[in-house]
Amino acid sequence: MKPGFTVKAIGLLMAAIFVFPTIVVVGTSFNASTLILFPPKGWSTKWYQEIFTTSKWTDAFQASLKVAVLAAIIAMVVGTLLAFTAARGKLIPSSVVTMLAVLPVVVPTVVAGLGFYIVAVRIDLSGGVLGLALAHSVLGVPYVFINVLAALTAVERNVEEAARICGASEFVTLQRITLPLIAPAAVIGGVLAFIGSWDEVIIAGFLNSPTFHTLPVIIFGEVRSGAEPSTSAVASTVTLVSVLMLGIAAGVPALRRKKLWRKS
Amino acid sequence: MTAVIERDIELLEPQPDKAPGFLARIPRPSFFSWIGIPALVFMALVFIVPLVVILTKSFTDPGPQNFSDAVNSGIFRRSLWTTIKMAFFVTIVCLLVSYPYAYAMARGGKLIVAVLLGALMLSFWTSTLVRTYAWQILLNNTGVINKTLINLGLIDEPIQMIRTNFSVYLGMAHVLAPFTILTLYAQMRTIKPELEQAAQVMGARPSVAFLRITLPLSLPGAAAGGILVFVMALGFYITPQILGSSRDTYIGTAIIQQxxxxxxxxxxxxxxxxxxxxxxxVLLVAGKFIGIGRILGLNKGE
Structure with missing residues (x-):
């Protein structure tokens, strides 16, 4: 049955509540005043000019980007390998592989963060891109794993078999048939891993140093001690990057399909 | 006689289905077994080792008395209670608000579904930190809500909303409700609208049709989403830290403080x-009843 008026009204009201905080943050970033006002008093882009020219923000921006890209790449490789083992391997029970691959979702970030912190300090990986990227990559693995596993189970074995019958070797079948079929899922998983790292505060806070911090860590510090419109500008930029990445991830498979259609 | 034949058929039946013929046809390369090993080693080194290190630290630095220290610490004991209470309330709020939202998404027209889904996704992909920051801007004594109420002449003094349980519960529910909405939505999509129509044809009012048909059939999704949100809320650090009172310590804060x-x-x-x-x-006990895979949303691929 169609939802009644009340249900629709409640839904729309909640949709407004969902979106409103994001609008508020973006709105306050365009304030002409030095106070965080909403609706903003006078429009100005000076806070954006400030954050793109101050080294505190640009350094953190670069650090965040490096960590997130590296974490996403590692997560894509590890997650895809684990998905292949869970779906096709026979050496290790797939339940064990699945458990290990999704465990990072279950462990609270504070707990994992404390573990990473103790280990990173001992092996001198704290306060750098590599240490944080490794920690973040593990948190991204479940996203890639779940997506690729779903894609792999959907791959028709007949298609692979056809390639084999036509004389393709195992490796060529994998390279020309299976990998292209699961690539979109791996990319979406990778984008989710990127965003997971890009937004992450707790582990990044554990593993920061006076010269190395990511954007969320600085935002968190400022929100606690007193935010400025520049904080809103950074927060808006961080959100924009996440939303753009997702848009690309959602758009790429559709574009590819269109292209294939046109070819045939 | 027939019984014997049936038994014989039963004995015979599983064999053609079983894999050997199938396996012989498609060569399953052991390759796939081997490529997983580096990935498993990676997960063990980067994720399991830190957890094991926490375990050894807790028993050896300086000794097992860490556990009695933790349990005897008033701050930690109170933080357990504060956190569980918060997680419980937030779960209830999330479930209550999720029902109308998920229902409208599952049964609404194209336009309303697009609006609801779009709003949900934008919120979902705005980070927890940014959304919590937004609630700080909104709920402050000099914040948007208080100023608006004062300007409208509804109140003279700002209402203390930030640094209360209210602000924590609101912020947490805002961050976590998308999870219950999405699990509930997935569950409601599996319920055939014809069932509700049948109930109404038989004379049930819409509310009765919902209570007797949709609600019971959607409970597995609600339970899965609720457990997920409860468990996630237990480990939250950022939102309680920014929106909560300094008198209330939550588990995450207690750990980082130590x-x-x-x-x-x-x-x-x-x-x-x-x-x-x-x-x-919580996950294991709940998983016994509704399945771990369902709680963690792993069943999509099956």
């Missing part, structure tokens, strides 16, 4: 294990 303020890593490790233990216990 490590970074009191420099007692061992006690922090013990507290972490207690938190992890509670989370795993």
């Amino acid at each position: 490590v970074q303020v009191f420099l007692k890593t061992g006690v922090g490790a013990a507290e972490s294990l207690i938190l992890l233990g509670i989370v795993l216990l």
